[in-house]
Amino acid sequence: MPLSAAPTPGAEVTRTGPALDEAPWQLQILSCSRKQKASAVPGTGPCPAVMAEVDLLDVPSLDKAAGEEFLQEAFGVILEEAVRRGTDVTEKVCDWKEPEDLRHLLDLELRGHGEPQPQVLQRCRDIIRYSVKTCHPRFFNQLFSGLDYHALAGRMITETLNTSQYTYEIAPVFVLMEEVVLQKLRELVGWGSGDGIFCPGGSISNMYAMNVARYHRFPDCKRRGLWALPRLAVFTSEECHYSIQKGAAFLGIGTDNVYLVGADERGKMIPAELEKQISQAQIEGAVPFFVSVTCGTTVLGAFDPLMAVADVCERHGLWFHVDAAWGGSVLLSQKHRHLLDGIERANSVAWNPHKMLTTGLQCSAFLLRDTSGLLHRCHSAGATYLFQPDKFYNVAWDTGDKTVQCGRKVDCLKLWLLWKAVGTEGLEKRVDRAFACTRYLAEEIKKREGFQLVMEPEFINLCFWFVPPSLRGKQAQANYWERLGKVAPVIKERMMKAGSMLVGYQPHGSKANFFRQIVTSPLVTRQDLDFFLDEIERLGRDL
Amino acid sequence: MLQRKKNAVLVDGVFLNGPIADARAGEKFVEDACKIIMEEVIQKAADVTEKVCEWQPPEKLKKLLDLEMRDTGEPHQQLLQLCQDVIRYSVKTNHPRFFNQLYAGIDYYSLVARFITEALNPSVYTYEVSPVFLLVEEAVLKKMIEFIGWNEGDGIFNPGGSVSNMYAMNLARYKYCPEIKEKGLSGLPRLVLFTSEECHYSMKKAASFLGIGTQNVYFIKTDERGKMIPEELEKQVQRARKEGAAPFLVSATAGTTVLGAFDPLDKIADICEKYGLWLHVDASWGGSALMSRKHRKLLHGIHRADSVAWNPHKMLMAGIQCCALLVKNNSDLLKKCYSANASYLFQQDKFYDVSYDTGDKSIQCSRRPDAFKFWMTWKALGTTGLEERENRALALARYLVDEIKKREGFRLLLEPEYANICFWYIPPSLRNMKEGAEFWEKLHHVAPVIKERMMKKGSMMLGYQPHLGKVNFFRQVVISPQVRREDMDFLLDEIDLLGRDL
Numbered sequence A: 001m002p003l004s005a006a007p008t009p010g011a012e013v014t015r016t017g018p019a020l021d022e023a024p025w026q027l028q029i030l031s032c033s034r035k036q037k038a039s040a041v042p043g044t045g046p047c048p049a050v051m052a053e054v055d056l057l058d059v060p061s062l063d064k065a066a067g068e069e070f071l072q073e074a075f076g077v078i079l080e081e082a083v084r085r086g087t088d089v090t091e092k093v094c095d096w097k098e099p100e101d102l103r104h105l106l107d108l109e110l111r112g113h114g115e116p117q118p119q120v121l122q123r124c125r126d127i128i129r130y131s132v133k134t135c136h137p138r139f140f141n142q143l144f145s146g147l148d149y150h151a152l153a154g155r156m157i158t159e160t161l162n163t164s165q166y167t168y169e170i171a172p173v174f175v176l177m178e179e180v181v182l183q184k185l186r187e188l189v190g191w192g193s194g195d196g197i198f199c200p201g202g203s204i205s206n207m208y209a210m211n212v213a214r215y216h217r218f219p220d221c222k223r224r225g226l227w228a229l230p231r232l233a234v235f236t237s238e239e240c241h242y243s244i245q246k247g248a249a250f251l252g253i254g255t256d257n258v259y260l261v262g263a264d265e266r267g268k269m270i271p272a273e274l275e276k277q278i279s280q281a282q283i284e285g286a287v288p289f290f291v292s293v294t295c296g297t298t299v300l301g302a303f304d305p306l307m308a309v310a311d312v313c314e315r316h317g318l319w320f321h322v323d324a325a326w327g328g329s330v331l332l333s334q335k336h337r338h339l340l341d342g343i344e345r346a347n348s349v350a351w352n353p354h355k356m357l358t359t360g361l362q363c364s365a366f367l368l369r370d371t372s373g374l375l376h377r378c379h380s381a382g383a384t385y386l387f388q389p390d391k392f393y394n395v396a397w398d399t400g401d402k403t404v405q406c407g408r409k410v411d412c413l414k415l416w417l418l419w420k421a422v423g424t425e426g427l428e429k430r431v432d433r434a435f436a437c438t439r440y441l442a443e444e445i446k447k448r449e450g451f452q453l454v455m456e457p458e459f460i461n462l463c464f465w466f467v468p469p470s471l472r473g474k475q476a477q478a479n480y481w482e483r484l485g486k487v488a489p490v491i492k493e494r495m496m497k498a499g500s501m502l503v504g505y506q507p508h509g510s511k512a513n514f515f516r517q518i519v520t521s522p523l524v525t526r527q528d529l530d531f532f533l534d535e536i537e538r539l540g541r542d543l
Numbered sequence B: 001m002l003q004r005k006k007n008a009v010l011v012d013g014v015f016l017n018g019p020i021a022d023a024r025a026g027e028k029f030v031e032d033a034c035k036i037i038m039e040e041v042i043q044k045a046a047d048v049t050e051k052v053c054e055w056q057p058p059e060k061l062k063k064l065l066d067l068e069m070r071d072t073g074e075p076h077q078q079l080l081q082l083c084q085d086v087i088r089y090s091v092k093t094n095h096p097r098f099f100n101q102l103y104a105g106i107d108y109y110s111l112v113a114r115f116i117t118e119a120l121n122p123s124v125y126t127y128e129v130s131p132v133f134l135l136v137e138e139a140v141l142k143k144m145i146e147f148i149g150w151n152e153g154d155g156i157f158n159p160g161g162s163v164s165n166m167y168a169m170n171l172a173r174y175k176y177c178p179e180i181k182e183k184g185l186s187g188l189p190r191l192v193l194f195t196s197e198e199c200h201y202s203m204k205k206a207a208s209f210l211g212i213g214t215q216n217v218y219f220i221k222t223d224e225r226g227k228m229i230p231e232e233l234e235k236q237v238q239r240a241r242k243e244g245a246a247p248f249l250v251s252a253t254a255g256t257t258v259l260g261a262f263d264p265l266d267k268i269a270d271i272c273e274k275y276g277l278w279l280h281v282d283a284s285w286g287g288s289a290l291m292s293r294k295h296r297k298l299l300h301g302i303h304r305a306d307s308v309a310w311n312p313h314k315m316l317m318a319g320i321q322c323c324a325l326l327v328k329n330n331s332d333l334l335k336k337c338y339s340a341n342a343s344y345l346f347q348q349d350k351f352y353d354v355s356y357d358t359g360d361k362s363i364q365c366s367r368r369p370d371a372f373k374f375w376m377t378w379k380a381l382g383t384t385g386l387e388e389r390e391n392r393a394l395a396l397a398r399y400l401v402d403e404i405k406k407r408e409g410f411r412l413l414l415e416p417e418y419a420n421i422c423f424w425y426i427p428p429s430l431r432n433m434k435e436g437a438e439f440w441e442k443l444h445h446v447a448p449v450i451k452e453r454m455m456k457k458g459s460m461m462l463g464y465q466p467h468l469g470k471v472n473f474f475r476q477v478v479i480s481p482q483v484r485r486e487d488m489d490f491l492l493d494e495i496d497l498l499g500r501d502l
Helices: A032-038 A051-057 A064-084 A099-106 A117-130 A149-161 A172-189 A202-217 A221-228 A243-250 A271-283 A306-316 A327-332 A374-379 A412-447 A480-485 A487-498 A526-540 B002-006 B023-045 B058-065 B076-088 B108-120 B131-148 B161-176 B202-209 B230-242 B265-275 B286-291 B333-338 B371-406 B437-444 B446-457 B485-499
Strands: A195-199 A232-237 A258-261 A287-294 A319-323 A348-351 A364-368 A451-453 A461-466 A502-508 A511-518 B154-158 B191-196 B217-220 B246-253 B278-282 B307-310 B323-327 B410-412 B420-425 B461-467 B470-477
Touching (some): A064 B108, A099 A117, A099 B131, A117 B131, A117 B371, A149 B108, A172 A348, A172 B058, A195 A202, A202 A243, A202 A319, A232 A243, A232 A271, A258 A271, A271 A287, A271 A306, A327 A348, A327 A412, A412 A526, A412 B076, A487 A511, B023 B076, B131 B154, B131 B286, B131 B371, B161 B191, B161 B246, B161 B307, B161 B323, B202 B217, B420 B446, B446 B470, B446 B485
Parallel strands (some): A319 A348, B191 B217, B246 B278, B278 B307
Antiparallel strands (some): A348 A364, A451 A461, A461 A511, B154 B323
16 A cells, blocks of 8 residues: 555655655554644644544553463464474474575565464464474584473563563562572682673673773773774684684774684694794784683584693783683583683683573673672773662662673573573583483494594584595595585585484585584484484485 | 383493483473463563562562572472562563663563574574574564665664664774774774764763773764754864864764654764764664654654664564664675684585575674564564554653643653653652752652652652753653553652652
8 A cells, every 4th residue: 555645754754765655554543644633732842742542542552362362372382383393303303495485485574564363373383384493302503402491481481571681670580690690600610709791692702701801901991992002912722713703803903913823633722832822922012911712612622721721821911711602511510520620710701501501592601700890890881871879779789781781681590490490410411411422423433334533522512524435435536525525515405405404514624524413402312313323324325 | 111221322321312301391391381471470460450560679589589509400399489489579571560661561472472482492693593583584674674764785683782883883993994803993093983972871882892992982962852963063073083083983863762862863964974974873762763654753864874773672562682783785794894704604515595694794603583573573563553552652652741741740851752751750848949959959869769669669660860960850761552541640640649758
């Protein structure tokens, strides 16, 4: 329906874009012209008064009963289609469609008129149907997978309560809860006290670390910017997560000032190389201030040698950050936590329980050893409309000014409820089981023809090649690696189109495409692991 | 069972047969939790006869909640009780008398979308793991871009408007000098950005986070209604140039946080054009007025912006968080500015068109599908329904303003142009006092006491603040379609009731 019939006060604005001429406004429920006629109230501001509508304003414009009924029905659909079928091993992991086809199937366009509830409910089914089931026991594609029911309940409560984590006044329960959860995580790191905050993702946690370190060294930077400072240098290993680069760019430090330290054949930072890079930076006139080591690298799952790096940092007075976004959860396991020996010497730690502990995206803690309020000093802006100092309670509980966000999602409840449900012991069991699953697969791979480990895993990243029959024993051929590099993408395409499972592959350094398999879900069984290898073989045996 | 035990595989002391999570018990828990959500939040909290909050001081609440995380897990019933407690002591932001923030109310459609999101747990970086949600994001961005008045553009959903503003600042900087990404700021001329003194505090946070420094944010004076004065902007730009600094960005605000003011975008755009500055519009709060044919004139000139931050989680009730940064530039500037090309995630030899893997436009790695909840509401209500909400909120605001004018002891700070109604309540004891220093000093202490009383009673919540030389006043914000005229009347009655003895 064309809009041109009713020239609006905004019409001038719309002049330039053709889009707005077609804008799908159709009905004016609170009709502009009707209002204006009926409302010659003197002294009103830029928008005329609304006497004619007072009858409409007397009742809510929301049908509560219908809304609740819709919610009930949708609960049923979600439970059946997303949770039950999503975790059912006999169902597909994904129902692959090309983007153009999917766009057509979903009818994504937003229109002028609304839709009746049954149709909206059908949309819910479609959305679920064509989405990848990351909770499926055969989804091994990312560093997160699976489903924890208690965490899910916590997330639904979070969504329903819809609050923002900045002041005690508006999120009393969650302000206290976040503190308790952070304290528990710090204890596992080995700190009796400290500070911290939940961030929207590990990348942001890493940026926080970089910014806090910079502020710690050069407090003037907050006010005067980088012009008050010499050129800064950041150090991390060549196996680090790409967020360190993104962080350096975003914070104005520049990616050229990230010195990548060499790693050994297992992907661990070489401390002697770190020393060399630090000297190199100094020779080049830069000022080293920040070292980020990784516990659980993204691809290989390597743990940097924390003790040795801590020594280097101490020697040079550098901030020691540990990106344990992936590997941090190993701290829960008595058996495996030695991988992170030395983490207690860090100045800051990033740890994402949403990965290995299956809390759901996002649950990313940024932890600090500092107890002097550094985080607050570094990020605070003291907005008077939010952080009024004359409140009637202790405003030290208004923790929101520690962040660079304003509104911030509640990310602690899901982890807290999960923890309450299974206890520290239950979480430990999950971590140990993930290691055991990986160990089992590694041994199976060694037994099977055509499978070859990239390296012996020390964590739960299982990296391997599948060598199809046509390439077996031809390693000496000149184009062997080039041909092998083409195998994984084809297998991946086939598995996605079959919907049987999902696993990632990537080239890495000089290594041709290999698979990286990750098990974190407590729903995974040994049968799923066997299936995984069988399926790769089935999909790739003709290549 | 027996069969399984026979083939048990023991690795490192762990039996690998069978899942360790009990799916049936888990589903039961989710079902039971949903019942509690339904009864205790959805039904109860939307009832005006229930409390908005159940105030407890921090130390006492800690004891009431049993927050400690222990070694062993707790049984089903106990966990459900914990959920009940969490809900009981949480503020009911969906209560019709919650007016405390720039968000409020409940939208059933977006809530369902949020539940679906939680159940599916997707991350929107690649088409392979998030096919549906990437397309949804694209469709929503496209529509929002239309409403701004651009023919084309780009965009991304972010964890908060503050982050959107940071994105804009970084983009503007990158556009000014692409080398900054690699070289950093050292060696460059001092960058300066401009925003009004009424702007959101995220501009300062962004400037310090991005290494620009808060002193390089030049604050522009505003008129008595809180709008940036364009002539002042031009003066400041010239001043920065004289100082040898490099002006690169103007951030105008459409809907300031406290006063709800809209900067004069058209005039600001003229200045930006004249001096070659990036124009960002922080329409986090006011952007939703674009949905209303009646009120979109407030944002006149927004189509001339280079970037816009707009949070549908505020007025359009998409649920926290739903924040878009929209960019006019269609030459992949976002991607160029932010990409790191991680080869483990954004493999170039995938079997589908990898231009759909949009995650490298972000500074995040994993990212929530925040566009989806807005899409669902939009589908259910249509543009018309969203427009109605916007109009209704502003109509209620207008009603309240008229009531305030009629009532003794209430005084408007200024005639609002949006949904922020800022006013003082002057208790009887102050009504005949001369408006000198003592009057203002005394008035300053009124709002905090009323706030304390309303929270302890749980009858409603609204915010107060001092602001640029003005003593504490209330800021009432109307958003939710649940709110009725009666709730507006109640608000004024209740303030009077709570404060008349002061």
